[in-house]
Amino acid sequence: xxxxxxxxxxxxxxxxxxxxxxxxxxxxxxxxxxxxxxxxxxxxxxxxxxxxxxxxxxxxxxxxxxxxxxxxxxxxxxxxxxxxxxxxxxxxxxxxxxxxxxxxxxxxxxxxxxxxxxxxxxxxxxxxxxxxxxxxxxxxxxxxxxxxxxxxxxxxxxxxxxxxxxxxxxxxxxxxxxxxxxxxxxxxxxxxxxxxxxxxxxxxxxxxxxxxxxxxxxxxxxxxxxxxxxxxxxxxxxxxxxxxxxxxxxxxxxxxxxxxxxxxxxxxxxxxxxxxxxxxxxxxxxxxxxxxxxxxxxxxxxxxxxxxxxxxxxxxxxxxxxxxxxxxxxxxxxxxx
Amino acid sequence: xxxxxxxxxxxxxxxxxxxxxxxxxxxxxxxxxxxxxxxxxxxxxxxxxxxxxxxxxxxxxxxxxxxxxxxxxxxxxxxxxxxxxxxxxxxxxxxxxxxxxxxxxxxxxxxxxxxxxxxxxxxxxxxxxxxxxxxxxxxxxxxxxxxxxxxxxxxxxxxxxxxxxxxxxxxxxxxxxxxxxxxxxxxxxxxxxxxxxxxxxxxxxxxxxxxxxxxxxxxxxxxxxxxxxxxxxxxxxxxxxxxxxxxxxxxxxxxxxxxxxxxxxxxxxxxxxxxxxxxxxxxxxxxxxxxxxxxxxxxxxxxxxxxxxxxxxxxxxxxxxxxxxxxxxxxxxxxxx
Numbered sequence: 001x002x003x004x005x006x007x008x009x010x011x012x013x014x015x016x017x018x019x020x021x022x023x024x025x026x027x028x029x030x031x032x033x034x035x036x037x038x039x040x041x042x043x044x045x046x047x048x049x050x051x052x053x054x055x056x057x058x059x060x061x062x063x064x065x066x067x068x069x070x071x072x073x074x075x076x077x078x079x080x081x082x083x084x085x086x087x088x089x090x091x092x093x094x095x096x097x098x099x100x101x102x103x104x105x106x107x108x109x110x111x112x113x114x115x116x117x118x119x120x121x122x123x124x125x126x127x128x129x130x131x132x133x134x135x136x137x138x139x140x141x142x143x144x145x146x147x148x149x150x151x152x153x154x155x156x157x158x159x160x161x162x163x164x165x166x167x168x169x170x171x172x173x174x175x176x177x178x179x180x181x182x183x184x185x186x187x188x189x190x191x192x193x194x195x196x197x198x199x200x201x202x203x204x205x206x207x208x209x210x211x212x213x214x215x216x217x218x219x220x221x222x223x224x225x226x227x228x229x230x231x232x233x234x235x236x237x238x239x240x241x242x243x244x245x246x247x248x249x250x251x252x253x254x255x256x257x258x259x260x261x262x263x264x265x266x267x268x269x270x271x272x273x274x275x276x277x278x279x280x281x282x283x284x285x286x287x288x289x290x291x292x293x294x295x296x297x298x299x300x301x302x303x304x305x306x307x308x309x310x311x312x313x314x315x316x317x318x319x320x321x322x323x324x325x326x327x328x329x330x331x332x333x334x335x336x337x
Numbered sequence: 338x339x340x341x342x343x344x345x346x347x348x349x350x351x352x353x354x355x356x357x358x359x360x361x362x363x364x365x366x367x368x369x370x371x372x373x374x375x376x377x378x379x380x381x382x383x384x385x386x387x388x389x390x391x392x393x394x395x396x397x398x399x400x401x402x403x404x405x406x407x408x409x410x411x412x413x414x415x416x417x418x419x420x421x422x423x424x425x426x427x428x429x430x431x432x433x434x435x436x437x438x439x440x441x442x443x444x445x446x447x448x449x450x451x452x453x454x455x456x457x458x459x460x461x462x463x464x465x466x467x468x469x470x471x472x473x474x475x476x477x478x479x480x481x482x483x484x485x486x487x488x489x490x491x492x493x494x495x496x497x498x499x500x501x502x503x504x505x506x507x508x509x510x511x512x513x514x515x516x517x518x519x520x521x522x523x524x525x526x527x528x529x530x531x532x533x534x535x536x537x538x539x540x541x542x543x544x545x546x547x548x549x550x551x552x553x554x555x556x557x558x559x560x561x562x563x564x565x566x567x568x569x570x571x572x573x574x575x576x577x578x579x580x581x582x583x584x585x586x587x588x589x590x591x592x593x594x595x596x597x598x599x600x601x602x603x604x605x606x607x608x609x610x611x612x613x614x615x616x617x618x619x620x621x622x623x624x625x626x627x628x629x630x631x632x633x634x635x636x637x638x639x640x641x642x643x644x645x646x647x648x649x650x651x652x653x654x655x656x657x658x659x660x661x662x663x664x665x666x667x668x669x670x671x672x673x674x
Contacts, residue, residue: 288381
């Protein structure tokens with residue numbers, strides 16, 4: 001899922017996004033609550049209409065953002081209380097409120113409001129956060145008021161594999177429409193992410209979508225797919241684009257990251273990736289992209305975002321095909337070891 | 338013509354530009370010579386291929402930019418010499434060089450290298466610049482080496498109507514494929530622009546395209562069309578977009594400029610202009626655009642540029658139709674008085 005935090009995927013129109021083969025988009029409850037507010041979005045007919053995206057959509061609950069972005073927050077069993085970074089007003093966010101907001105936003109998949117412990121955190125802190133996340137999940141389920149929205153719970157447990165396993169097993173018993181693994185990619189080493197995903201994913205129902213939040217890179221995604229993950233969200237394709245970087249060649253099993261600002265691209269009149277079907281690769285050269293970046297033209301971000309999104313979706317599509325044809329572990333061996 | 342100074346129309350892809358009904362795009366010799374250089378663009382197969390625009394294209398000669406943007410410039414009959422604002426190197430630009438660069442860039446229409454006097458300027462200064470522009474034109478014609486590119490001369494003469502008339506009459510005798518009026522919109526009052534255009538345009542061949550450079554607003558364009566002008570370029574649609582502003586309703590004869598950042602649009606769930614066929618108006622609301630601007634999302638610039646370009650092209654298209662149906666002076670009376 002390309003990330004459209006504030007009801008837009010940065011520098012890319014929904015129309016362009018469709019042509020990147022994007023199927024599902026993520027937006028964020030915390031950010032949209034602060035700006036422009038769920039009331040307005042509901043009045044507009046929901047988030048799909050508001051942002052012009054008629055495909056599937058998921059909203060994150062805001063749990064992660066409350067803990068990572070808000071200052072002056074207090075968390076009790078009742079919920080989180082924090083000051084708006086926009087205007088300083090005090091905002092109370094019990095789990096029920098997050099669900100109420102997500103019901104108003106109207107995405108197809110909504111996420112339970114969770115407590116995401118930082119990395120590193122003591123075992124005691126993580127136990128407390130994981131147990132609270134479970135209690136909050138029950139309240140989220142009770143508060144959820146729209147049968148047309150699928151509510152996914154989030155497995156927490158920090159880097160403690162036994163806590164992850166316990167949380168996953170408890171959640172698996174609840175028969176929910178899909179399951180997420182959260183609280184990874186928060187600063188821990190990549191090898192730890194892999195361990196967490198490998199230990200946790202098989203404990204979640206294989207017949208339900210399993211979603212790894214905030215991931216990822218080629219390697220992280222390939223490893224997670226090998227462990228059974230079906231769904232990802234990540235800002236990487238659009239964020240890299242705004243830094244002038246392109247992801248190239250993932251579907252061949254050997255993807256790399258290029259900085260298009262680099263002098264070696266100045267006179268390179270080949271497409272970014274001649275095998276890529278995206279508008280950028282079909283229309284422009286590396287030299288042109290390099291020129292736009294040096295000229296500080298915002299169009300560079302759009303063109304690189306189009307490519308990077310197409311590339312990462314093409315990467316996961318190629319993996320899916322290789323699994324169906326039983327070639328995955330051989331073809332993508334570079335990422336899996 | 339939307340302006341694509343540095344081989345791109347800011348924040349809009351060529352694909353989107355087509356769907357704005359844009360037919361012809363302008364790029365700039367001065368800027369492209371400095372960055373990325375005409376050699377690279379020629380090696381890429383010319384400007385059309387380099388920037389992915391297969392429609393008609395015009396390059397300005399750089400005359401205006403040499404005089405308006407360069408420091409440390411000296412101008413003699415031989416040509417202009419200036420320091421690159423990028424790296425300080427000394428660049429010699431005789432008229433022949435501008436044409437040579439434009440031959441390499443490969444636009445469909447190229448412009449003669451002119452001396453554009455500032456506003457205000459004494460009559461003596463303007464006489465000298467206008468005479469030099471004529472001498473340079475002869476050298477441009479001699480230097481021009483591609484039969485597939487149309488070379489347009491530029492009428493100078495500052496705000497002195499008799500000098501404008503003299504220049505126009507001299508140029509009209511040369512039987513060139515089109516004619517431009519330059520050196521307007523350089524700081525003089527709008528009423529003076531109208532006078533210059535009214536006094537000059539009828540002296541240029543009516544069976545050739547007549548192009549008013551660097552204009553303009555609804556009013557300036559309507560008045561210039563009434564005087565016989567066929568072609569414009571202006572940064573207004575894309576520049577306004579980057580300031581969060583939209584042009585609305587020109588084809589009705591009563592266009593206006595809105596600042597979408599304004600609080601009155603925050604909860605306005607109607608399209609920017611329900612009669613506008615553009616992607617932005619067909620997909621999004623004023624409240625959404627207002628939200629993107631407040632959230633500092635670059636996508637706002639793209640969406641407003643798409644609208645503003647469609648709007649100004651729709652405006653001139655509506656005028657053309659009203660002329661064919663003999664309704665122009667009545668329907669657009671607000672702009673013509």
